[in-house]
Amino acid sequence: MRITIDRDRFVETMKKQAEIGAIDGRGLNRLTLTDADREARDWFRDQMEAVGLDIRVDEMGNMFGRRPGIDPDAGTVLLGSHLDSQPQGGIYDGPLGIVAALEFVRTLEDEGIETERSVEVVNWTNEEGSRFQPAMMSSGVWAGEISLEDAYETMDVDGHRFIDELERIGYCGDVPAEPQYDYDSYLELHIEQGPYLDEGDYDVGIVTGIAALRWGEVTFFGQANHSGTTPMHYRSDALVATSDVVTQVRRLPGTLGERTVGTVGVLEVEPGSINIVPEEVRFTFDVRDPDDAVADEAVECVKEEIVAAAAREGVEWEYEKRMETESVSFADRCIEAVRAVVSDLGYDGRELVSGAGHDATYAAVVCDAAMVFAVSEDGKSHTPEEYTSWDDCYKAANTLANAALDLTGVETVGEN
Structure with a gap:
């Protein structure tokens, strides 16, 4: 019928x-x-x-x-x-x-x-x-x-x-x-x-x-300082470290599954002044794939880049899992x-x-x-x-x- x-x-x-x-x-x-x-x-x-x-x-x-x-x-x-x-x-x-x-x-x-x-x-x-x-x-x-x-x-x-x-x-x-x-x-x-x-x-x-869906939140902690008087090699710029991870999230899908996707959807910069080196940046990422193993691998790749970016820029970091569905x-x-x-x-x-x-x-x-x-x-x-x-x-x-x-x-x- x-x-x-x-x-x-x-x-x-x-x-x-x-x-x-x-x-x-x-x-x-x-x-x-x-x-x-x-x-x-x-x-x-x-x-x-x-x-x-x-x-x-x-x-x-x-x-x-x-x-x-x-x-x-x-x-x-x-x-x-x-x-x-x-x-x-x-x-x-x-x-x-x-x-x-x-x-x-x-x-x-x-x-x-x-x-x-x-x-x-x-x-x-x-x-x-x-x-x-x-x-x-x-x-x-x-x-x-x-x-x-x-x-x-x-x-x-x-x-x-x-x-x-x-x-x-x-x-x-x-x-x-x-x-x-x-x-x-x-x-x-x-x-x-x-x-x-x-x-x-x-x-x-x-x-x-x-x-499968994986959401994470990352915070980088650097050092605020004057943008005009602080030499580049003295800086611990939380936004530079963030930028490296954002780029990794964007490029990651091309290296994993055909249906892998990755997005950084929220980015908050402190103190948010044009002439101050960013001291703290909080951002979120979202990676997904029909295969749970691929989604897990994507998260691990992001975490590896977090550690590497923090070391390059001399900043501290925190990571929090926000949501995960199989x-x-x-x-x-x-x-x-x-x-x-x-x-x-x-x-x-x-x-x-x-x-x-x-x-x-x-x-x-x-x-x-x-x-x-x-x-x-x-x-x-x-x-x-x-x-x-x-x-x-x-x-x-x-x-x-x-x-x-x-x-x-x-x-x-x-x-x-």
Whole structure:
């Protein structure tokens, strides 16, 4: 059996959510646990109530909407993504998966379809990790991979604790942040955030796994001094040492795997004066690869350069591991469910591994999982310039809906 979601309603819902926290008439600034996030959550709660879902909010603010199946003993199929955004993000990253999951449930109601398994829609808290780190924090707590206590004590750059902000916006639920049911499977729709589907003119992505991720933070401690009077051989310049490591992170991928990537995303220089030798520099690095061993090797290469750069420049250093996730291989049966739908709907699909982390990383710890990717034009993401056509959004959402239908098992079809 195949279903078709309501395109007009789906697009209208996407546009509606994009009004909350909108910037420049195109992108989003909807950081987690801000007032804009609260408004988006309230909107999402209203949508779930309108379709008759049983709503619960757990102690990490994860929002679940449940549609009971015919067999109470059958495992639940979970669908969703996140509503929070980057400070300068796009309207598709995260919300597309939320709206597609919601539209799937609406279609079940429209068609009078009863499923064997229960269906749940979820909005995960703080997937982005742009305000509170690590990313994917709340799905990590739910899966038992991150402690609730550590998550609660996490602070943003302004010194606000996660738990205080969660309570402030009114979304600290009393349900334990752990699976409340037996989960059969998890499906997540997301934009690719990369160029491969767009370059190959594909309709949809069949995601087979997620790359390993390693985040680190490095601080170099040098000696502040006058830039005009201090001879070069007297200097201990923390920024020069940093520059050597930044260059190594940029060049590293070409020496390791084909899919290895490396980025220095944050750099803070003290005292930050034009005529003072930099005394202290803090920076972050992010390396990823589908192979855990290659990702580990990349980190070791960065550490070796840290030691060498510090010795060359005569500075001290500190290193802190910020986040680490292992690569994920999705379940064959969930991948096959997506693959079969892509074929049946006549879409041109490509199988690929996600270079970005998603809540599916942690959901896959609890149950079988897979993902569907929508095309990202020019591979842009985490920017207001992020763009996926409504046609591509619709194809990906139809793929998710039908793959979810296959996993839930259709028991009856009739009039509501």
